[in-house]
Amino acid sequence: xxxxxxxxxxxxxxxxxxxxxxxxxxxxxxxxxxxxxxxxxxxxxxxxxxxxxxxxxxxxxxxxxxxxxxxxxxxxxxxxxxxxxxxxxxxxxxxxxxxxxxxxxxxxxxxxxxxxxxxxxxxxxxxxxxxxxxxxxxxxxxxxxxxxxxxxxxxxxxxxxxxxxxxxxxxxxxxxxxxxxxxxxxxxxxxxxxxxxxxxxxxxxxxxxxxxxxxxxxxxxxxxxxxxxxxxxxxxxxxxxxxxxxxxxxxxxxxxxxxxxxxxxxxxxxxxxxxxxxxxxxxxxxxxxxxxxxxxxxxxxxxxxxxxxxxxxxxxxxxxxxxxxxxxxxxxxxxxxxxxxxxxxxxxxxxxxxxxxxxxxxxxxxxxxxxxxxxxxxxxxxxxxxxxxxxxxxxxxxxxxxxxxxxxxxxxxxxxxxxxxxxxxxxxxxxxxxxxxxxxxxxxxxxxxxxxxxxxxxxxxxxxxxxxxxxxxxxxxxxxxxxxxxxxxxxxxxxxxxxxxxxxxxxxxxxxxxxxxxxxxxxxxxxxxxxxxxxxxxxxxxxxxxxxxxxxxxxxxxxxxxxxxxxxx
Amino acid sequence: xxxxxxxxxxxxxxxxxxxxxxxxxxxxxxxxxxxxxxxxxxxxxxxxxxxxxxxxxxxxxxxxxxxxxxxxxxxxxxxxxxxxxxxxxxxxxxxxxxxxxxxxxxxxxxxxxxxxxxxxxxxxxxxxxxxxxxxxxxxxxxxxxxxxxxxxxxxxxxxxxxxxxxxxxxxxxxxxxxxxxxxxxxxxxxxxxxxxxxxxxxxxxxxxxxxxxxxxxxxxxxxxxxxxxxxxxxxxxxxxxxxxxxxxxxxxxxxxxxxxxxxxxxxxxxxxxxxxxxxxxxxxxxxxxxxxxxxxxxxxxxxxxxxxxxxxxxxxxxxxxxxxxxxxxxxxxxxxxxxxxxxxxxxxxxxxxxxxxxxxxxxxxxx
Numbered sequence: 001x002x003x004x005x006x007x008x009x010x011x012x013x014x015x016x017x018x019x020x021x022x023x024x025x026x027x028x029x030x031x032x033x034x035x036x037x038x039x040x041x042x043x044x045x046x047x048x049x050x051x052x053x054x055x056x057x058x059x060x061x062x063x064x065x066x067x068x069x070x071x072x073x074x075x076x077x078x079x080x081x082x083x084x085x086x087x088x089x090x091x092x093x094x095x096x097x098x099x100x101x102x103x104x105x106x107x108x109x110x111x112x113x114x115x116x117x118x119x120x121x122x123x124x125x126x127x128x129x130x131x132x133x134x135x136x137x138x139x140x141x142x143x144x145x146x147x148x149x150x151x152x153x154x155x156x157x158x159x160x161x162x163x164x165x166x167x168x169x170x171x172x173x174x175x176x177x178x179x180x181x182x183x184x185x186x187x188x189x190x191x192x193x194x195x196x197x198x199x200x201x202x203x204x205x206x207x208x209x210x211x212x213x214x215x216x217x218x219x220x221x222x223x224x225x226x227x228x229x230x231x232x233x234x235x236x237x238x239x240x241x242x243x244x245x246x247x248x249x250x251x252x253x254x255x256x257x258x259x260x261x262x263x264x265x266x267x268x269x270x271x272x273x274x275x276x277x278x279x280x281x282x283x284x285x286x287x288x289x290x291x292x293x294x295x296x297x298x299x300x301x302x303x304x305x306x307x308x309x310x311x312x313x314x315x316x317x318x319x320x321x322x323x324x325x326x327x328x329x330x331x332x333x334x335x336x337x338x339x340x341x342x343x344x345x346x347x348x349x350x351x352x353x354x355x356x357x358x359x360x361x362x363x364x365x366x367x368x369x370x371x372x373x374x375x376x377x378x379x380x381x382x383x384x385x386x387x388x389x390x391x392x393x394x395x396x397x398x399x400x401x402x403x404x405x406x407x408x409x410x411x412x413x414x415x416x417x418x419x420x421x422x423x424x425x426x427x428x429x430x431x432x433x434x435x436x437x438x439x440x441x442x443x444x445x446x447x448x449x450x451x452x453x454x455x456x457x458x459x460x461x462x463x464x465x466x467x468x469x470x471x472x473x474x475x476x477x478x479x480x481x482x483x484x485x486x487x488x489x490x491x492x493x494x495x496x497x498x499x500x501x502x503x504x505x506x507x508x509x510x511x512x513x514x515x516x517x518x519x520x521x522x523x524x525x526x527x528x529x530x531x532x533x534x535x536x537x538x539x540x541x542x543x544x545x546x547x548x549x550x551x552x553x554x555x556x557x558x559x560x561x562x563x564x565x566x567x568x569x
Numbered sequence: 570x571x572x573x574x575x576x577x578x579x580x581x582x583x584x585x586x587x588x589x590x591x592x593x594x595x596x597x598x599x600x601x602x603x604x605x606x607x608x609x610x611x612x613x614x615x616x617x618x619x620x621x622x623x624x625x626x627x628x629x630x631x632x633x634x635x636x637x638x639x640x641x642x643x644x645x646x647x648x649x650x651x652x653x654x655x656x657x658x659x660x661x662x663x664x665x666x667x668x669x670x671x672x673x674x675x676x677x678x679x680x681x682x683x684x685x686x687x688x689x690x691x692x693x694x695x696x697x698x699x700x701x702x703x704x705x706x707x708x709x710x711x712x713x714x715x716x717x718x719x720x721x722x723x724x725x726x727x728x729x730x731x732x733x734x735x736x737x738x739x740x741x742x743x744x745x746x747x748x749x750x751x752x753x754x755x756x757x758x759x760x761x762x763x764x765x766x767x768x769x770x771x772x773x774x775x776x777x778x779x780x781x782x783x784x785x786x787x788x789x790x791x792x793x794x795x796x797x798x799x800x801x802x803x804x805x806x807x808x809x810x811x812x813x814x815x816x817x818x819x820x821x822x823x824x825x826x827x828x829x830x831x832x833x834x835x836x837x838x839x840x841x842x843x844x845x846x847x848x849x850x851x852x853x854x855x856x857x858x859x860x861x862x863x864x865x866x867x868x869x870x871x872x873x874x875x876x877x878x879x880x881x882x883x884x885x886x887x888x889x890x891x892x893x894x895x896x897x898x899x900x901x902x903x904x905x906x907x908x909x910x911x912x913x914x915x916x917x918x919x920x921x922x923x924x925x926x927x928x929x930x931x932x933x934x935x936x
Binding site: 005006007008009010011012013014015035036037038039040042043047048050051054055058059060061062064105109110113118157160162163164165166167168169170194197198199201202204205206207208209210211212213214215216218220221222223224225226227230231232233234349351353354355356357358359454455456457459462533534535539550 | 621623628629630631632633634635636637638640641642653655656657658659660661662663664665666667668669670671672673674693695698699700701702703704705706707708709712736737739740741743744746764765806819820821825826827828849850851852854855856857858859860861862865873877878879880
């Protein structure tokens with residue numbers, strides 16, 4: 001029997017293909033493949049490391065800025081540059097608001113349609129939806145009139161016969177089990193979230209000039225000059241007020257819309273607390289320092305590794321134990337397929353898959369543009385769930401408090417975290433933590449400015465003539481989708497070697513030389529599929545990871561393929 | 570069976586979009602297009618009477634930043650109105666269906682709306698090695714673009730990658746990436762350059778198309794003149810500082826805190842055309858130069874190779890009190906940037922003396 005194929009997997013970033021074999025109505029095996037390659041690694045070679053972030057940021061425009069941050073951190077590590085506190089605060093604000101915005105967009109615009117039947121919302125009684133909404137939240141848009149208006153708007157689209165983006169949905173699929181009233185609530189919030197995300201992300205325009213792809217990072221700090229007395233300073237009292245207004249709005253949306261919706265919908269899909277478990281191994285680099293960025297003890301999200309779902313033990317992260325292999329990826333390594341540390345990484349693209357157009361990949365051999373990262377030889381899950389698990393097991397009071405609160409609300413034991421719904425809940429909880437945190441960083445900026453502490457940039461090594469003849473370093477960031485690392489090698493003032501190992505590569509990579517599956521592949525096993533022509537159940541679990549494939553197609557240099565730009569003397 | 574609506578004005582009204590909102594939206598779009606207000610009635614009338622045209626959005630070697638950008642449409646009503654103005658049938662990042670259901674949708678549009686639908690392309694198209702560097706549903710990006718763009722009424726290439734290959738095509742261009750107009754030659758195309766494209770401009774192009782059933786006036790790169798016809802430097806809020814010789818010389822210095830000119834920090838504004846300083850980003854909140862960083866000329870041809878290194882200052886700056894148009898700023902000039910970089914040590918200072926301000930450009934009245 002031919003394998004079930006989902007290509008394109010939509011409502012994700014990038015080009016992902018899933019193939020799965022079915023036995024007895026359940027997934028017996030699965031393969032995850034990235035089907036697009038750009039070669040940004042080769043393109044970065046020979047360029048000025050101070051501008052690497054501008055290029056690397058374009059790895060992804062959904063989780064925009066995360067690669068910019070990892071990149072400047074890597075170059076700062078290589079050149080031993082400490083950034084001023086204000087720059088750290090602005091970076092925390094940009095990254096933290098990215099996390100909140102990204103999680104909201106993921107839940108409503110990328111994931112909700114796996115759980116919410118838009119067509120069913122037409123059958124809802126708006127008065128009942130209104131009373132459900134008012135029972136779970138204080139959000140002011142909750143009247144019968146409001147929900148009737150939303151219903152009319154959806155009806156208008158359906159009646160037109162031009163269903164737009166909703167035309168291809170799996171409406172009426174037996175796996176959709178929400179009552180019509182809850183579907184209507186979710187559809188209303190889908191539209192509210194569309195409006196929220198573009199309003200809130202103005203914070204990136206204020207601190208980054210624009211979104212996507214903010215443009216204010218610098219190796220050594222930020223370009224967001226701060227001055228309490230200058231109307232044209234990027235950060236001044238007027239802008240502080242604006243930032244405060246935006247972060248308050250985010251907190252309100254997360255607390256009054258996102259969290260109540262997750263807590264209301266999750267119990268109606270209880271089966272998914274035991275499906276999509278995956279690996280049980282979790283990695284978090286940790287991030288969001290309250291002081292010294294080199295000290296993981298100052299991190300809001302702790303650093304650590306949890307193995308085999310054992311919450312009693314957190315292992316330290318040793319950067320030397322990270323490797324990538326290409327046993328099932330369309331690349332050649334010099335000296336065979338043995339795994340390599342990122343600082344020694346290579347990428348020689350060598351496609352050996354079927355000639356397009358094709359129907360099936362050759363999954364016994366190489367089948368993806370993604371490589372296979374491992375920690376100490378083990379496959380790892382990264383992302384919001386990994387952060388919550390590592391934080392919970394590490395004894396973070398804040399994380400234990402939100403996780404225990406949610407488990408109590410759901411009347412469920414911690415074991416439910418290891419699931420498709422566990423990932424969704426973890427994402428919502430960390431969005432809540434972050435939305436609560438943002439204002440404190442605005443306050444600190446404001447206080448520093450009031451005390452005349454306005455440094456935003458450390459000029460010590462801006463001039464390349466101050467650099468050593470060669471240097472190497474790495475920069476880590478906990479991006480919305482998980483642990484992200486960039487490794488850079490600088491030689492003769494330009495980039496010799498650049499590599500990123502990104503969250504979705506950890507989760508979506510193909511199996512390794514030992515046949516160990518990655519997180520996506522493992523989590524799909526045993527998933528029931530009611531109708532192979534409409535594989536909604538597989539999408540639920542894949543989407544719970546929030547795939548970002550453009551990121552995941554690795555960014556390593558190719559030793560031996562030299563290109564040098566004309567350079568300044 | 571459902572009956573399709575034939576009157577979009579009524580359809581919008583039923584969706585809660587009032588005539589007032591529609592007029593407001595059209596008015597904003599006309600402003601962006603630099604078209605006089607007298608076209609407003611015609612625009613509203615045209616949009617209200619149209620059955621929603623079909624649009625499909627393709628993503629190839631992209632980062633999805635241009636999709637994200639359209640989701641950030643700046644006026645509160647724009648996203649709603651744009652979604653309601655068009656039947657947005659295929660767009661991988663946000664459409665409901667996946668796999669076969671998605672592929673069938675695209676096939677149906679190409680067949681049933683042949684010659685009538687609009688296609689937006691995001692991302693470059695890899696042409697090396699038989700197209701193996703980007704496949705969707707087992708088909709190469711080349712094959713999909715050839716079929717879908719060739720059968721469309723017009724192709725809107727959004728972002729630097731779809732315009733001319735963008736970052737993906739930068740040296741050494743490992744995948745043979747090209748922009749749409751080179752990968753699928755001979756089609757009717759409009760290029761919304763930028764990294765990403767600015768959604769205000771793209772929405773304005775859609776409105777223009779719906780109103781006049783044609784694309785707005787284009788420059789030699791097939792970019793709309795209304796958005797790419799003027800030099801950033803001439804529209805820049807820091808221009809007065811340039812004319813007065815007040816420059817930022819180190820990040821975070823007094824001039825930086827006071828909003829002085831970023832030319833010496835590598836700003837490419839004098840060699841770039843775009844309406845970025847005017848329409849700005851994210852509901853007119855800011856733009857990169859406002860936020861303290863130099864322009865990287867992201868709407869210019871082949872900017873990744875030709876405008877980098879981004880922190881090296883331009884070797885010579887046109888436009889001292891002179892109107893320079895997009896047609897005079899091209900690859901020739903930016904080529905000089907790279908050449909000039911090797912000699913940048915010699916370039917200590919550009920004209921520091923105050924210059925008379927540029928005359929404001931005439932409002933474009935073509936329609």
